[in-house]
Amino acid sequence: MPTADTQTIYVNADDKPTREGVLHFTRFSSGDRMTRSLKVLSGCWFAAGVTVFIPIAHFILVPGFLIAGPVMAYFRYRVDRANENVAVQCPVCDESVTIEMEAADRLPLYTYCPKCNNSLQVAEN
Numbered sequence: 001m002p003t004a005d006t007q008t009i010y011v012n013a014d015d016k017p018t019r020e021g022v023l024h025f026t027r028f029s030s031g032d033r034m035t036r037s038l039k040v041l042s043g044c045w046f047a048a049g050v051t052v053f054i055p056i057a058h059f060i061l062v063p064g065f066l067i068a069g070p071v072m073a074y075f076r077y078r079v080d081r082a083n084e085n086v087a088v089q090c091p092v093c094d095e096s097v098t099i100e101m102e103a104a105d106r107l108p109l110y111t112y113c114p115k116c117n118n119s120l121q122v123a124e125n
Contacts, residue, residue, distance in 0.1 A: 009107065
């Protein structure tokens with residue numbers, strides 16, 4: 001079962017003091033990672049089976065889905081955590097903000113404050 005977890009991170013702007021924040025993410029166990037990768041694999045192979053019946057296009061779609069299935073499953077298995085957001089007080093405007101992250105984002109991350117639109121760096125240390 002995926003577990004929600006947090007980690008202390010640091011956010012800084014150019015000449016402002018560094019602020020401490022909280023990174024929220026979901027951690028996946030080995031079993032969760034296997035389940036996620038098998039879902040992707042079966043979805044791609046199901047799509048390959050469905051596209052067999054499409055004239056002309058099946059020459060490209062079927063081999064594409066058959067090859068994409070194991071490749072996408074491999075990359076999905078390698079993901080051991082998915083980042084969600086960062087809760088921090090902006091070093092520039094002193095407002096509490098939540099910075100949304102993509103699941104694949106890795107630190108250090110350069111982004112913008114959602115309130116004042118100033119450049120921020122999110123880092124672990």
